[in-house]
Amino acid sequence: MGGLRAAEQLRAAGYTGLITVVGEEPRMPYNRPPLSKEVLAGRQSFDSLAFRPRASVADVKWVLGTAVVSADVGRRVVGLADGSELTFDGLVVATGVRPRRLRCPGLAARRRTLRTLADARVLRAELTRPGVRVVVAGAGFIGCEVAATAVALGAAEVTVVDPEPLPMLRPLGELTARELLRRHEWHGVRFALGTAVTAFDDRGVVLADGRRLNADVVVEAVGSVPNTDWLAGNGLDLDDGVRTDGLLRAGGLPYLVAVGDVARFPNARYDGVPRRVEHWSIAGDSAKRAARTLAAHLAGTEPDPEPFAPLPSFWSDHHDFRLQCFGAPALGLDDVRVLEGEAAGDFVVGYHRGGRLVGVVALGGPAVTAAAARHRSALLKQPAFTA
Amino acid sequence: MKVVVDTNKCQDHGQCVFAAPDVFRLDEAGRLAYVSGPDESLRADVEDAADVCPLQAITLED
Numbered sequence: 388m389g390g391l392r393a394a395e396q397l398r399a400a401g402y403t404g405l406i407t408v409v410g411e412e413p414r415m416p417y418n419r420p421p422l423s424k425e426v427l428a429g430r431q432s433f434d435s436l437a438f439r440p441r442a443s444v445a446d447v448k449w450v451l452g453t454a455v456v457s458a459d460v461g462r463r464v465v466g467l468a469d470g471s472e473l474t475f476d477g478l479v480v481a482t483g484v485r486p487r488r489l490r491c492p493g494l495a496a497r498r499r500t501l502r503t504l505a506d507a508r509v510l511r512a513e514l515t516r517p518g519v520r521v522v523v524a525g526a527g528f529i530g531c532e533v534a535a536t537a538v539a540l541g542a543a544e545v546t547v548v549d550p551e552p553l554p555m556l557r558p559l560g561e562l563t564a565r566e567l568l569r570r571h572e573w574h575g576v577r578f579a580l581g582t583a584v585t586a587f588d589d590r591g592v593v594l595a596d597g598r599r600l601n602a603d604v605v606v607e608a609v610g611s612v613p614n615t616d617w618l619a620g621n622g623l624d625l626d627d628g629v630r631t632d633g634l635l636r637a638g639g640l641p642y643l644v645a646v647g648d649v650a651r652f653p654n655a656r657y658d659g660v661p662r663r664v665e666h667w668s669i670a671g672d673s674a675k676r677a678a679r680t681l682a683a684h685l686a687g688t689e690p691d692p693e694p695f696a697p698l699p700s701f702w703s704d705h706h707d708f709r710l711q712c713f714g715a716p717a718l719g720l721d722d723v724r725v726l727e728g729e730a731a732g733d734f735v736v737g738y739h740r741g742g743r744l745v746g747v748v749a750l751g752g753p754a755v756t757a758a759a760a761r762h763r764s765a766l767l768k769q770p771a772f773t774a
Numbered sequence: 775m776k777v778v779v780d781t782n783k784c785q786d787h788g789q790c791v792f793a794a795p796d797v798f799r800l801d802e803a804g805r806l807a808y809v810s811g812p813d814e815s816l817r818a819d820v821e822d823a824a825d826v827c828p829l830q831a832i833t834l835e836d
């Protein structure tokens with residue numbers, strides 16, 4: 388996604404030269420969030436996911452089904468899996484992340500992850516088998532969405548396992564997480580919390596507390612690993628993604644930028660600590676900013692010095708309710724206040740740091756999106772803070 | 775310029791409203807309402823709105 392958006396935004400920023408997009412997947416860029424929601428549930432078709440590229444990128448060259456396997460950033464050349472090389476004047480890193488895997492061996496034929504359209508096809512076929520018993524490892528957003536969809540598809544048993552005491556606790560804090568747990572359980576999702584999958588036997592999973600859960604399908608949703616292996620050996624900071632500056636440049640080089648899930652960037656709106664943000668909205672926002680930085684360099688001019696300061700925006704759909712987040716709730720977990728409504732119904736929660744609103748989360752039916760949106764402008768008005 | 779929203783896809787996320795408030799809005803019930811033939815001067819805003827729609831439900835025709 389970030390690759391396509393970067394190409395479009397390079398054109399919007401006035402760059403008219405050649406653009407080549409290299410992608411490991413054999414298809415044009417597509418929208419991933421429905422893979423755990425509408426598409427997995429069968430409400431939307433697999434074919435409907437492709438992005439409609441802007442007319443401005445009709446002349447872009449797409450090299451698909453081919454991974455970039457190496458880069459020599461100094462010589463400005465990348466090596467592709469088919470043995471060919473491409474030279475460049477500017478390089479946009481948009482390789483995203485891949486699912487982290489559980490380290491314990493066994494049950495290989497029943498273990499799944501969900502990142503690509505191909506993954507979703509396989510998973511949908513398995514979740515729609517009558518009487519299927521599902522274990523989801525990881526109570527994060529993707530794990531909980533998959534669990535909700537599996538229940539809706541009629542799975543016989545769906546159990547989410549996580550070492551934390553509540554689902555989505557670290558990003559959202561106790562108040563919201565407790566309510567998410569209640570709603571998921573009410574819809575029929577079971578939880579094994581405060582414990583972890585430690586082994587597989589031939590019937591399913593073995594938990595740290597000694598319990599065993601039978602499973603026909605195990606979905607591993609235990610976080611992600613940035614795809615940066617191909618950039619190794621260039622002296623770049625690749626510790627948890629590609630470290631960038633406030634203009635999304637990596638390694639102090641004017642011709643190398645990173646966008647989307649793989650980029651670890653400082654957000655001038657907050658404390659300036661570089662972080663990766665796996666939000667759909669960030670892929671678009673960062674592509675826009677990085678393209679302006681790169682287009683300026685390619686045109687021989689200085690980039691706009693205004694640092695990247697996006698307002699993160701994130702949504703997640705579970706059962707009959709939506710979670711809508713704006714800002715950075717995780718930075719304000721010590722001071723959480725209900726702003727509107729009450730936990731059992733539709734409600735909006737504010738996260739504060741140093742008394743200042745840094746994040747808003749709304750939970751409930753369609754009306755909460757509008758409620759969250761009202762608080763979004765308050766977030767936008769908050770001045771940047773220093774740690 | 776003609777704006778079309780695929781109402782089967784639209785999930786009332788309201789992201790389009792932030793990008794192009796003169797074209798899209800959410801009504802009291804949180805449902806999307808929009809101007810289908812906005813002024814040409816709003817093209818850039820509408821393109822941004824189409825980009826940020828999580829369900830990719832917005833198309834710009836001509």
Ligand SMILES: Cc1cc2nc3c(=O)[nH]c(=O)nc-3n(C[C@H](O)[C@H](O)[C@H](O)COP(=O)(O)OP(=O)(O)OC[C@H]3O[C@@H](n4cnc5c(N)ncnc54)[C@H](O)[C@@H]3O)c2cc1C
Pocket residue numbers: 388389390409410411412418419420421422423453454455456481482483484501502503529614617646647648649664665666667668670700701702703704
């Ligand atoms: C199931 C699921 C549900 C999600 N739901 C939500 C949601 O509800 N809300 C939300 O805000 N976000 C959600 N997200 C996150 C969102 O989809 C991502 O933030 C977004 O896709 C990031 O875009 P990207 O371009 O950085 O990475 P990607 O879209 O992953 O694109 C990276 C591409 O690079 C390719 N690639 C990797 N390595 C190489 C290589 N060496 N050479 C060439 N190509 C390579 C990959 O194959 C991939 O196609 C979800 C993600 C998933 C998987």
Ligand code: SF4
Pocket residue numbers: 779783784785786787788789790791798806826827828829830831832
């Ligand atoms: S952003 Fe898309 S899904 Fe949301 S209200 Fe607008 S058209 Fe509908």
